[in-house]
Amino acid sequence: MNAVELKDNSEEMAASDAAAAETATVPEGAETGAAPENVTVSRAEYEQLKAERDQLVDRVARLQAEFENARKRAEREKAEYRDYAAASVVEQFLPVLDNFELALKATGSTEQLRSGVELIVKQMEDVLRQMNVTAIPTVGEQFNPHHHEALGSVEREDLPDQHVAEEIRRGYKIREKLLRPAMVRVVSNPKQTVE
Secondary structure, rough: OOOHHHHHHHHHHHHHHHOOOOEEEEOOOOOOOOOOOEEEHHHHHHHHHHHHHHHHHHHHHHHHHHHHHHHHHHHHHHHHHHHHHHHHHHHHHHHHHHHHHHHHHHHOHHHHHHHHHHHHHHHHHHHHHOOOOEEEEOHHHEOOOEEEHHHEEHHHHHOOOOEEEEEOOEEEOOOOEEEEEEEEEEEOOOOOOOO
């Protein structure tokens, strides 16, 4: 209910109350559970109660407007913070993008291009490290369903059973929170038995 509706409601209440302006009966003792008795309210008391009601309706309308403004301000600040955070991340990756564009324009040999791309990958890993993003260890590690996503198994006798044999896609975490699991193939060693 907005302020206009509250004002319209208060005008309707005032019009209906005007008919009973001279005297009104109010059951007394309704809160205590006692038998209600009719009590006559004087015109002055009626006007005072009506003024208090109007003040309360106005106050509720103002509080509702203040709450709505605070909610909109909080949403705007949240969006601004999200944009600021995204901008700081993007800013760190712009030099990496610049280097990729230089690599695309390069006319060197395959080996020179490969070494250039390796430098770009190292630069990207440095940026990720500054943001506390680390790669999840995989090959030779015990399979962990919280960090690894198994895409299949490989029979091998040179690695222990239920260890990662091959990394298909690298997984990452930021601090201790998983960003994406590593896609791996898991060792199935028929010579080992699970105890």
